[in-house]
Amino acid sequence: MTLLAVHLALTAAYAGFQWTVRALVYPQFALVPPADFPAYERRHQQRITWVVGPLFAGQGVTTLWLLADRPGGTPLPPVLLGAACLAVVLAVTAMGAVPLHRRLEEAWDDAAHRRLLRVDSVRGVVATAGTGAALWALLG
Template sequence: MTSTLAVVHLVVVAAYAGFQWTVRALVYPQFAEVTEGFAGYERAHQRRVTHVVGPLFVGQGLTTVWLLVLAVRGTAPALPVLAGAACLALVLGTTALGAVPQHRVLDRGWDAGAHRRLLRVDSVRTAAATAHLVAAGWLVLA
């Protein structure tokens, strides 16, 4: 396996994990403190965050697919690659099926229930991103 690819993968996964922890610990909890104009605030958040998370998702996706190909060929250790791919799938799935629908509700204005659901979904994403970071570190050490 190419150790450079494993390191690049680790860097991208670590960047996403740091981003995800920041969103979960700082950004989303602050939503509840926006007292006026929440719908506009939410739309601005969505526009801005896309510029950060989009490249991180693309980077993780590309390196994960490349690593999966190498694992199938037998030139990358299968277990950390598969574990990382499962974590990424969980992040992407909970984003599409959990976070995006809650953001659509919040797009219309403040909704405490949608915010609570978003925090729960984001806790899952944060755990999966952290587990992916562990798998990526394992891959570098393998």
């Protein structure tokens, strides 16, 4: 039960973080003067890593643990769904958000910013689904 509660807390924290970034942080990128944006973006990347890194690591640990040694009575489908959600978030981050941040680190680009907002919406939706899966696993 403790593992399931920790997993739920991590997935919920990440989903809340992701929606905060999507609704508050990324829209404010457009307010930074273009000449200042590359330096701003580099600082953003450095600072955000301290928040998202532990959330990704924690979810990775609890997800692998649940896959390897699921607590008795915990249904398998929500564990698999949660693992799939985390995999999608990580893939969308690696293949979508990271390259867009690298592009924005070079210079402000309206099109890249719009794509980043779309990519981030996907991450928010999938992270929320992962939280739902974690709650389902806990309530099993």
